[in-house]
Amino acid sequence: MGTGIMSQLLYTFPYPISGLEQLGWAFWWLNIVLFTLFTGMQLAQIVIFPKEALLMLHDPTQSLFVGAIPMGFATIVNGIVFFCVPRFGSPAVEAAWVTFWIDTGLSLISGWLVPYYMFVYHRHRMETMTSVWFFPMVPGVVTALSAAIVAKVVDSGRATQLLFTGYVLWGMTIPIAFIVIAIFFQRLMLHNLPAKESLVSCLLPMGPFGASSGALLSLGMVAMDVFNERTTPRADAALLSFGHSAAGVGLVAGLIFWGFGVWWLPMTASLLCSHWGSLPFNMGWWAFIFPMGIYCAATDTLAKLTGLQFFQVMGAMLTVAIFLGWVCIMGMTVVRAWQGHLFRAYSPSQPMVKVHAGSPEPSARNGTNGV
Structure with missing residues (x-):
């Protein structure tokens, strides 16, 4: 996820700098290697230890990260449009079209399956809540943003399908995500900050803020291109009006989000700085990269639409900061992984049970929380 969004930010950097596109192309390939490696490891676990893999869905912490799979795959889909379509033409367009629908299916599975397990099998408490709760729902809006990106390189018929699919995915995701963010805000007010190990999760809401903004901005531009005076018959006045309205509403709503x-x-920055010296490094630190990357991408889109120097400068500053953060966190990840202090295998010891009101907390709660 973090490596994939970094490739996109390098490609869309608001100022022309020689070599950035090639660097983004390299990051995109690194993203594919990492995604393939970790997905292959996960599939191997499912094949070799199917029961243990199923029990991961019953873990109230690890199951939430199922949403990382479609979000990481979405950055690959976007990269096909950015890097492969200019190089390979029609075959890359078809690849982007097919992989988008695969990612849509993965997003729907995450958005429905994990909340079901949260309702039925998990046991959560307000005082232990983190913003990771909305993680399974967020892939839908990231896929909606991909819909707008892919729509720019396909024919008008397919672009129309992607446009409406993007809005539906946005509607399935953002209202639920903002409900969870409101609950998280209440949790901070009533129970103060999360544990230091999960304090960096306070930065995760930047993802829905940026993705909701970027998706509406990009879908609005697509609607303007698909439904205009050149492509839409005069008899379809409603669709013609929709194209203009979607672009205007997208800009206003995008600015608000x-x-x-x-x-x-x-x-969040002030909270993290006040506890910086005592924050233990873990895989949660990657929460710095992807949410901020999505927010930076929305900033770049605002710069493109408005032409305002403010958004261009903000986009450039955020990109540089995120790149430096990626270098530091990737370096610490490699070192800690090599030392064997970062990853732990999931090893449940008790059978899974459904949770009902008043029942004891499920054994999945006792599983390790390593990523």
Whole structure:
């Protein structure tokens, strides 16, 4: 996820710098290697230890990260459009079209399956809540953003399908995500900050803020291209009006959702800085990269649409900061993984049970929380 969004930010950097596109192309291939490696490891676990793999869905922490799979795959889909379509033409367009629908299916599975397990099998408490709760729902809006990106390189018929699919995915995702963010806000007010091990999760809401903004901005541009005076018959006045309205509403709503991040980012940064010396490094630190990367991508889109220097400067500054963060976190990840201090295998020791009101907490809670 973090490596994939980094490739996109390098490609869309608001100022022309020689070599950035090639660097983004290299990051995209690194992203494919990492995604293939870890997905292969997960599939191997499912094949070799099917019962243990199923029990992971019953773990109230590890199951939430199922959403990372479609979000990571979405960055590969976007990279096909950015890097492969200019190089390979029609075959790359077809690849982007097919992989988008695969990613859509993965997003729907995450958005429905994991909340079902949260409702039926998991036991959660307000005082232990983190913003990771909305992680299974967020892939839908990331896929909606991919719909707008893929729509720019396909024919108008397919673009129309992608456009409406993108809006539906946005509607399935963002309202639920903001409900969870509101609950998380209440949790911070009533029970103070999360444990230091999960404090970096406070930065995760930047993802929905940026993705909701970027998706509406990009889908609005697609609607304007698909339904205009040149492509839409005069008899279809409603669709013609929709194209203009979607672009205008997308810009206004995109600015509003971007504004959510303007409040959340300084607040979270101050919280993290006040505890920086005592924060233990773990895989949760990658929460710095992808949510901020999505927010930065929305900033770049605002810069493109408005032409305002403010958004261009903000986009450039965020890209540089995220790149430096990626280098530091990747370096620490490699070192800690080599030392054997980062990953732990999941090894449940008790059978899974359904959770009902008043029942004891399920044994899945006792599983390790390593990623």
